[in-house]
Amino acid sequence: MSNAKRVLLIVSGGIAAYKSLEVIRRLRERGIAVRCILTAGGAQFVTPLSLSAISGDKVYGELFSLTDEAEMGHIQLSRDADLLLVAPATADILARMTQGLANDLATTALLATDKPVMVAPSMNVRMWTHPATQANLASLKARGTLFVGPNEGDMACGEYGPGRLAEPEEIVTAVERFFQSGSRLEGLRALVTSGPTHEAIDPVRYIANRSSGKQGHAIAQALADLGADTTLVSGPTSLPDPERVRVKHVRSAEEMLAACLDSLPSDVAVCAAAVADWKVAAAANQKLKKGDEGPPSLTLTANPDILARLAEPGAQRPRLVIGFAAETEKVIEHATAKRQRKGCDWILANDVSAESGTFGGDDNSIHLISADANESWPRMSKRQVAACLAERVATHFESRRA
Numbered sequence: 001m002s003n004a005k006r007v008l009l010i011v012s013g014g015i016a017a018y019k020s021l022e023v024i025r026r027l028r029e030r031g032i033a034v035r036c037i038l039t040a041g042g043a044q045f046v047t048p049l050s051l052s053a054i055s056g057d058k059v060y061g062e063l064f065s066l067t068d069e070a071e072m073g074h075i076q077l078s079r080d081a082d083l084l085l086v087a088p089a090t091a092d093i094l095a096r097m098t099q100g101l102a103n104d105l106a107t108t109a110l111l112a113t114d115k116p117v118m119v120a121p122s123m124n125v126r127m128w129t130h131p132a133t134q135a136n137l138a139s140l141k142a143r144g145t146l147f148v149g150p151n152e153g154d155m156a157c158g159e160y161g162p163g164r165l166a167e168p169e170e171i172v173t174a175v176e177r178f179f180q181s182g183s184r185l186e187g188l189r190a191l192v193t194s195g196p197t198h199e200a201i202d203p204v205r206y207i208a209n210r211s212s213g214k215q216g217h218a219i220a221q222a223l224a225d226l227g228a229d230t231t232l233v234s235g236p237t238s239l240p241d242p243e244r245v246r247v248k249h250v251r252s253a254e255e256m257l258a259a260c261l262d263s264l265p266s267d268v269a270v271c272a273a274a275v276a277d278w279k280v281a282a283a284a285n286q287k288l289k290k291g292d293e294g295p296p297s298l299t300l301t302a303n304p305d306i307l308a309r310l311a312e313p314g315a316q317r318p319r320l321v322i323g324f325a326a327e328t329e330k331v332i333e334h335a336t337a338k339r340q341r342k343g344c345d346w347i348l349a350n351d352v353s354a355e356s357g358t359f360g361g362d363d364n365s366i367h368l369i370s371a372d373a374n375e376s377w378p379r380m381s382k383r384q385v386a387a388c389l390a391e392r393v394a395t396h397f398e399s400r401r402a
């Protein structure tokens with residue numbers, strides 16, 4: 001049982017709380033261990049005794065319980081599980097999660113956790129469609145919270161519409177799929193470039209761009225989350241290193257290319273870095289002085305194109321080479337030409353015109369262009385783009401294996 005996956009199930013107050021018993025039963029049938037937190041509202045609909053009997057474990061409810069804290073501190077409770085599942089999730093708990101409140105054991109565990117969180121909302125249709133709930137939903141999604149449901153149908157309150165808790169079987173399938181997803185890229189190696197590059201003018205000055213590295217870092221994390229052995233070659237950013245990813249920090253395009261070549265062989269390469277097109281032909285060894293001669297004139301020379309270099313045919317070429325195309329106009333036309341020019345397999349084209357808010361922002365609108373397809377993805381967060389891309393990469397390699 002030690003390798004069994006563990007779910008911390010948070011049951012919040014709602015008429016659908018009784019369905020959590022069925023969720024627990026079916027999770028346990030699939031060998032998934034379940035421990036429960038029951039909110040004060042949840043306890044109005046289902047008893048700790050029934051949750052405890054079905055889960056085969058103690059049920060936690062009090063934030064300030066001396067006995068509970070002595071046995072299992074709330075921080076450990078939130079980290080002991082592989083997944084936190086909130087089912088049913090009321091409008092209230094979604095709002096508290098969005099705000100980062102920690103005013104009971106459930107929200108404290110949700111705030112303290114370092115594990116993925118899945119939410120199965122359940123509420124009246126008006127509460128679900130209310131702009132406040134929809135805004136909360138959007139922020140939680142952008143933070144990477146996973147959602148299952150709600151479904152559309154008759155409600156206990158007599159109304160009809162979206163807001164019904166997803167069926168226990170759907171919730172359990174989503175949990176199972178989540179646990180399986182961790183191994184879809186197992187055995188494959190991934191190389192990702194991210195961030196800007198800094199091209200030295202002298203030891204203290206450099207030419208750079210405004211790339212944040214958010215998209216590249218999220219891609220490295222998403223590939224690692226699917227089990228790929230991932231190397232991230234990152235230019236200077238203020239982002240933390242992704243988890244379970246080998247990170248090589250570089251400054252210039254030349255260093256980035258060398259680190260990439262050093263990381264081969266790789267099955268997939270994703271070039272998301274905003275590599276400077278030019279470098280200073282002869283960077284000064286000493287700091288340039290503000291002399292009488294006036295401002296220095298800098299002669300620029302082209303940087304290596306890392307994407308094109310990785311996509312060159314050869315024994316070391318990754319089987320799937322993916323680049324980005326940031327365009328301000330004629331996005332698809334320009335990106336299609338770029339795919340051919342660079343020799344890569346896929347291009348993710350995004351609109352970075354001033355009005356799109358993509359550069360440095362949290363969202364991206366992507367078109368995936370390959371030799372035989374051109375798809376437009378809905379506008380989504382950079383984390384979601386990363387998850388979608390990792391998913392597509394997994395499907396690509398699975399179809400090759402089949």
Ligand code: C5P
Nearest residue numbers: 271272273275303304305306307323324
């Ligand atoms: O040519 P352009 O900069 O528009 O191409 C963008 C794509 O090429 C991105 O995937 C970027 O990471 C990659 N690139 C690169 N090395 C360069 C320039 C761009 O890898 N020197």
